[in-house]
Amino acid sequence: MALNRKIAYIDLSKGSVEIRSIPLNVRKKFLGGRGLDAYLLYNHTEKGCDPLSPDNVLIVSAGLLSGTCASATARTHFMAKSPLTRLIGSSNMGGFFAPELAWAGFHHLVIKGKAKKPVFLWIHNGEIEIRDAEFLWGKTTTETQWAIREALGDEEIKSAVIGPAGENLVRYANVITGFKNAAGRTGMGCVMGSKNLKAISVRGTMDIKIAHPMDALGYNKKFIEQITKAKVSQTQGKLGTPFIWGATNSWGGVRTRNFQYNQLEYADEVEPESIDEVATKTIGPYHMTGCFACQVHCRGQYRIPSGPYKGVYDEGPEYTSIGAFCSEPDCRSIETLLTGNHLVNQYGVDNLEIGSLISWAMELYEKGIITDKETEGLDLRFGNDEALLEMVHRICNRRGWLGNVLADGGIPAAKKIGKDSIKYLVHVKGMQNLHSDERPTPALALGIATATRGSDHLRSRPAIDLYHLPEPVLRKIYSNPIPYDGPLSSEHTSYEGKAWMVFWQENCYMAVDCLGICKYHTLFLGATLPNFEEWTKVIYYNTGLEFTPQELWEIAERCYNIERLFNLREGQRNDDPEKCDWLVDRYFDEPCLRGAPDVIGAKIDRERFKKMLDEYYQHHGWDENGVPTEETLKRLGIDNEPSHLL
Amino acid sequence: MEKVLLIDYEKCTGCRLCELVCSVVHDGVSNPERSRIRIIKKEEEGFYIPVTCRQCEDAPCMNVCPVKAISRDEDHDFVKIDYDLCIGCRSCVMVCPFGGMNYNPIERKVFKCDLCGGDPQCVRFCEVKAIDFVDADRVSLLKKRKTADKVLISRKEIFPSSQEVYI
Numbered sequence: 001m002a003l004n005r006k007i008a009y010i011d012l013s014k015g016s017v018e019i020r021s022i023p024l025n026v027r028k029k030f031l032g033g034r035g036l037d038a039y040l041l042y043n044h045t046e047k048g049c050d051p052l053s054p055d056n057v058l059i060v061s062a063g064l065l066s067g068t069c070a071s072a073t074a075r076t077h078f079m080a081k082s083p084l085t086r087l088i089g090s091s092n093m094g095g096f097f098a099p100e101l102a103w104a105g106f107h108h109l110v111i112k113g114k115a116k117k118p119v120f121l122w123i124h125n126g127e128i129e130i131r132d133a134e135f136l137w138g139k140t141t142t143e144t145q146w147a148i149r150e151a152l153g154d155e156e157i158k159s160a161v162i163g164p165a166g167e168n169l170v171r172y173a174n175v176i177t178g179f180k181n182a183a184g185r186t187g188m189g190c191v192m193g194s195k196n197l198k199a200i201s202v203r204g205t206m207d208i209k210i211a212h213p214m215d216a217l218g219y220n221k222k223f224i225e226q227i228t229k230a231k232v233s234q235t236q237g238k239l240g241t242p243f244i245w246g247a248t249n250s251w252g253g254v255r256t257r258n259f260q261y262n263q264l265e266y267a268d269e270v271e272p273e274s275i276d277e278v279a280t281k282t283i284g285p286y287h288m289t290g291c292f293a294c295q296v297h298c299r300g301q302y303r304i305p306s307g308p309y310k311g312v313y314d315e316g317p318e319y320t321s322i323g324a325f326c327s328e329p330d331c332r333s334i335e336t337l338l339t340g341n342h343l344v345n346q347y348g349v350d351n352l353e354i355g356s357l358i359s360w361a362m363e364l365y366e367k368g369i370i371t372d373k374e375t376e377g378l379d380l381r382f383g384n385d386e387a388l389l390e391m392v393h394r395i396c397n398r399r400g401w402l403g404n405v406l407a408d409g410g411i412p413a414a415k416k417i418g419k420d421s422i423k424y425l426v427h428v429k430g431m432q433n434l435h436s437d438e439r440p441t442p443a444l445a446l447g448i449a450t451a452t453r454g455s456d457h458l459r460s461r462p463a464i465d466l467y468h469l470p471e472p473v474l475r476k477i478y479s480n481p482i483p484y485d486g487p488l489s490s491e492h493t494s495y496e497g498k499a500w501m502v503f504w505q506e507n508c509y510m511a512v513d514c515l516g517i518c519k520y521h522t523l524f525l526g527a528t529l530p531n532f533e534e535w536t537k538v539i540y541y542n543t544g545l546e547f548t549p550q551e552l553w554e555i556a557e558r559c560y561n562i563e564r565l566f567n568l569r570e571g572q573r574n575d576d577p578e579k580c581d582w583l584v585d586r587y588f589d590e591p592c593l594r595g596a597p598d599v600i601g602a603k604i605d606r607e608r609f610k611k612m613l614d615e616y617y618q619h620h621g622w623d624e625n626g627v628p629t630e631e632t633l634k635r636l637g638i639d640n641e642p643s644h645l646l
Numbered sequence: 647m648e649k650v651l652l653i654d655y656e657k658c659t660g661c662r663l664c665e666l667v668c669s670v671v672h673d674g675v676s677n678p679e680r681s682r683i684r685i686i687k688k689e690e691e692g693f694y695i696p697v698t699c700r701q702c703e704d705a706p707c708m709n710v711c712p713v714k715a716i717s718r719d720e721d722h723d724f725v726k727i728d729y730d731l732c733i734g735c736r737s738c739v740m741v742c743p744f745g746g747m748n749y750n751p752i753e754r755k756v757f758k759c760d761l762c763g764g765d766p767q768c769v770r771f772c773e774v775k776a777i778d779f780v781d782a783d784r785v786s787l788l789k790k791r792k793t794a795d796k797v798l799i800s801r802k803e804i805f806p807s808s809q810e811v812y813i
Contacts, residue, residue, distance in 0.1 A: 069670045071663070096662070103677060142690075178689065207675035207752070217670055221771065228773055283692055286774075290661040295773045297659040301692040313690060 001209045002068050002543045003027060005107035007646060008128055010121065012195055013054055013113030017128045022107065026645050027545070028555075029637065032064035032107055034090060034513035035559030036646075037079040040110055041088070042566050043642040051083035051187075052169065052194040054114035060101075060160070060200060061109070063516015067102035067208050068542040069216050071224055073516045074098055074292035076160065076177070078188040084171045084353070084409045085430040085454045087567045087579065091174065091188050092458075093160075094291035094299075095181030097202065098516055100158040104204025111195065120148065120159075120199035125206055133198040137167065140346040141176040148201050159201040163348025165396040166193035171409040172353035176345065179315040180299070181291065184350045186431065186453050187409075211544030219541050223534060228295050232526040236298040237288055241319040242272035244525070245327075248436060252595015254327045255437045257382050258359040259426045259586055262437040263594035264327040269334050275317065278305050278334060289315065296520050307335045309342060317341040323435020324355020329362055330382040340389055347396035356432035357406050357413070358391045360425055369419050376400050411578055426586060428455030429572070429579055438583075439592050440602035441465060443498035446612050450502065450581045450626075452563040458519060459509060462501035464527050465492050477523065478504050481532045481549035493598060495608045499615035510556035511535060558636040561620075561628050565641060574625055581613060581626055648723045648782040651759075651766060653696050658776035660685055660694035664768035671767045672757075680750060682759040683768050683777070696777055698768075699746030699759040701725050707738035707747050707758075724761045732756065 009018045022036075030036040037059045049055040058080040065073040076098040082089030101107070105126040118133040135151070136144050141163040149157050158177060166173035166189035173189030174182045183189075192198070210216050227233050235243050248254050252263045268274060279287040282303035290297030304312045317325075317337055325340035326332055344351040364370045365380040372378075378400075380387050394403025405413045411430045414422040426433050431454030438445035443465045444457070451459035464477075474488045478501060487497035505524075508531055512522050515535060523531045532549035539545050539552075547555075567579075574580045583604065591603045617624065621632030633639040665681035673680050683698040701724045702708075708716040708725060715731035716738060718724070734755055738747045747758050759766075761779075769779045780788070 067676055069666045069676050103679075146690075205677065205679040207673075207677045207680070209675050210670055213670050213674040217667065217767070224771070224773065284656060286656050286659075287692070288659060289692065289694070290659040292661060293663040293666055294661050295663075297661065297774070313692060315692070 001211070002064060002102065003545070005062070005102055006105055006126075007108040007110065008106055010109060010111045010128065010130070011113045012111065012115040012119065012130065012197065015130055017130070019126075019128070020646070022646065027064075030559055031514035031555055033061050033075070033516050034077045034079065034092065035510060035555065035562075036108060036514070037061050037077055037090070038088070038559050038562040038566065040108065040646060041079050041081070042562050042569075043644055043646070044110060044112070045081055047569050049081060051081045051086060051089070051191065054112070054195070056081050056191060056194070058111040058188070058191050058195065058197075059108060060111065062098035062101045062107050064107070064514060065538065065542055066107075066516040067099035069210055069213070069220055070293075070517070070538045070542050071220055071227065072291065072294035072296070072518045072521045074294060075513070075516045075518055076101070076183065077513060077516075078175055078183040080188060080191040081570065082186040082453070083169075083190045083194070084187040085579075087429055087454065087570050087572055088452050088563050089186035089188055089191065090453045090563070091183035091185045092513060093175065093177060093181045093183040094518060095158070095177040096292045097158045097160050097177040097181075099292050100202045100204050102204065102208060103206050104202045105206050109200070111197065114194065115196040118196050118198050120197065120201060122152065123200065123202040123204075125204055136198045138164065140164065141348045142179060142346065144199055145177075148199060152201070154203055157201050157203045159199045161199040161348070162189040162192045162197075163346055165347040165349035166190055167198075168396065168398050168407070169193050170349055170396060170398070170407040171412075172350040174348055174350050176348050179313075180318075180341075180345045182345070182348075182350070184320075184352065185456065187350075189348050210542055212541045216541035219537055223530065223538065224295050226528065226530060226534070227521055230526040230528055233296050233520065233529075236296050236520060236525075239272040239276055240288065240298045240300045240316075242275050242300075242317065242322055245319045245322045246272045249327065252592060252599035253437045253440065254323065255426070255433070255435050256327045256594075257330050258328060258356075258363040258424065259437070259590070260363065261594050262439070262592045262599065264330070264332065265594070267326065267332050269332055270322055270326045270337050274334060275300065275302070275337075278302055278338070281305070291518065294518060294521075296518070298520060302338060304338045304342060305335065307339055309339050312342060314338070314342040314345060316345070318351075320352040320355070320435060324351045324358075325388065328355050328359035328435050329388045331385050331388060333385050336385040336389065340392060343389065343392045343396075347392070349392075349396055352434060353409075353432050354392060354395060356426065356435065357395075357410060358388060360410065361391070361402065361406060363424050364417065364421055367424070369421050370402065370417060374402050374417070376402070423585070426584055428583065431455050437592065439587055439604055440599045441492050442495045442604060442609065442612060443492070443501055445583060445587060445604050445609065446498060446616060447502050447505070449583050449613070450616060452560070452567055460502045460506040461524070462498070462505045463525050464523070465498070465501060467527065468492065469527055473527065477527060477531075481553050493602070495605075495612050499612050500619055502616060503619040506560055507553050507556035508532070510560050511552055514555065514559065515539070554636065558638055561633070561636055561638060562641065564622075564626075564628060565638070568627060572626075583609075649764075649779050650701065650782045650785060651698065651761070651769070652778045652780045652785055652788065653698075654776050654778070655693075655695045657774045658685065658694040658696055659774055660687055663771050664696065664777060667767045667771045671762060680757075682748060682757065697745055699725065700744055701759070701761070706741040706743065710737045710741045712737065722761055722764045725758065726760060727756060727758060729755065
């Protein structure tokens with residue numbers, strides 16, 4: 001049974017491992033995956049703990065459904081206090097790691113302490129060993145994975161590893177499995193590096209009994225049809241997430257030159273169709289691949305077509321790599337894009353954060369806030385492909401003054417660089433924004449301003465707001481499973497009813513993050529894709545657990561509130577510009593200069609945004625400062641946290 | 647007409663849903679170790695190859711079995727195991743040239759693809775049709791069509807100006 005998967009407490013300082021069952025009452029309250037991780041983090045860290053100290057706790061989990069016969073349950077979740085934001089650190093990756101962890105008998109790993117020298121965890125059919133990793137230190141992410149397979153003599157081993165960026169404690173280093181599946185954001189690879197933990201390797205051959213096997217299969221067939229029928233899934237399956245970049249860029253929703261513009265012009269060479277052409281030429285007509293048990297297969301494969309890395313195989317690029325290596329730095333070479341994507345994968349660093357920070361440095365260079373002195377002679381102007389890639393090397397190796405400074409993340413870097421550099425930093429809670437421009441879309445702007453892990457689109461983005469669906473259709477979606485009769489607007493430039501959409505999507509994404517299902521199988525980019533109703537069936541057929549859609553919603557809301565409690569405990573406050581639910585001034589003061597007529601001139605209105613934020617707090621049952629009221633916590637059964645149930 | 651599993655490895659995305667489906671259909675549990683079909687990956691090449699029993703005519707597993715526990719099912723035309731006779735010596739695993747015969751260490755017995763009694767579930771769930779179940783006389787012709795497509799592509803690459811001939 002999925003429900004008998006265990007939790008392991010691993011203390012790297014003591015070298016001890018303790019394995020326990022997860023009680024059913026805890027499951028019913030927090031399900032698993034990100035939700036239960038949030039509970040564990042809140043319970044196992046002390047207020048104010050230093051993210052890079054042995055006191056920080058890294059939690060790794062498979063979703064409740066990972067490895068069952070439900071589709072696309074590939075997501076592995078990582079959680080810890082973030083060394084980048086000093087608030088909640090949370091990131092989620094695809095690939096094949098999570099199901100393997102479940103077949104090895106585990107759902108959650110709680111990793112404390114710090115090993116004296118580099119180690120990796122070897123997890124195999126109910127057993128966990130802490131092993132020496134000296135032979136892996138210094139290796140890139142793929143070298144590390146292949147070396148572990150060779151050392152243990154098993155090609156089927158799946159590993160989640162850090163690269164040189166994690167070893168060098170780059171604050172936004174990520175964790176990688178396979179070529180490019182990354183728990184990318186909030187520096188979870190940095191936390192691993194701080195614990196001297198190079199890799200977590202798993203191999204499992206233990207049965208997961210399916211509660212109602214034939215029903216589970218039959219329902220999965222229906223579920224798959226629902227996914228594959230959606231046009232958005234079909235397009236993703238051909239072009240991957242670059243298709244979103246292409247569509248958004250043509251409209252004028254892609255940040256360019258570090259937020260100075262909102263569209264990359266003359267970008268033919270890096271449009272999704274061009275990437276597809278390179279992939280077809282270098283890999284073949286069937287160059288898309290998928291994560292575990294997924295029918296969307298949105299991951300591209302390619303070989304670098306030219307330049308010093310010519311012929312090297314990698315996967316992607318995703319939307320964020322095009323943002324990092326094209327639109328933000330104002331570059332438009334496919335060689336740079338595919339090479340940059342390869343470098344961040346091999347170093348194990350968040351492409352979004354690094355791309356955004358380099359572009360910020362480029363703007364500072366343009367404005368004379370930093371000069372050749374700080375860049376040590378590097379011509380860091382926008383559009384300089386070579387300088388862009390050079391900065392990736394410098395940051396990941398912490399080489400040179402600027403490389404070292406940028407490796408510490410935006411806010412610490414702005415403090416070191418000084419002058420008015422902070423004015424140009426586009427972040428929320430100390431984390432850089434996705435390379436999309438939310439000025440024309442108040443709903444999307446509210447989503448990034450309030451996300452618990454800092455500026456982020458994958459915690460609450462109501463992307464279908466851009467589809468202009470008729471109001472009755474919106475109402476059908478957004479008044480389920482919880483009744484809602486407030487305002488809703490089909491107009492993406494409106495502030496009306498958007499707070500509810502953000503709140504709804506938060507719970508939607510939290511629910512799938514607990515289950516381990518990918519967001520491309522949810523009501524994220526397609527209005528017909530599954531949500532609460534479907535998931536209750538998938539859960540029942542696979543695990544036997546019975547929930548109503550309303551109960552599932554409540555679990556998601558509970559888990560989201562735990563994340564909020566963690567952030568409040570760690571100092572999130574709306575009067576602290578580094579830790580607030582608010583956007584940087586550029587969103588309010590600088591209008592969009594390019595794009596479609598509904599975009600040109602668009603900026604966010606402070607007053608209306610504040611009103612929308614208040615509304616959002618009210619939907620949550622939080623006070624005017626964004627603090628959950630006693631009544632809300634009671635309603636969700638988390639008024640006595642930390643409750644140490646696990 | 648006899649039907650056979652047709653594997654087109656180029657189409658496989660490597661998702662491994664077939665492995666899950668196979669183990670759930672046969673054993674009610676999700677565990678690729680119990681799957682008759684496995685996706686073998688050459689990750690550094692981006693290459694995924696579904697491997698399963700080929701239901702050979704002159705099957706080495708059938709020939710080597712010392713107790714004649716392996717025979718051909720005449721109704722559905724697949725190679726089957728009679729567990730009343732099987733002694734669990736794993737000779738069949740040893741001689742299979744493809745790795746199509748499997749061994750289950752939990753139940754300590756060999757197992758293999760039975761084409762799900764004529765409705766292979768791996769095929770039903772493979773959206774990209776990397777595995778298909780086709781009339782046996784189609785197998786070779788489908789391969790020939792693919793060869794023809796490749797000839798056409800290379801011809802177009804060599805003589806781009808002659809493209810209109812083929813449109």
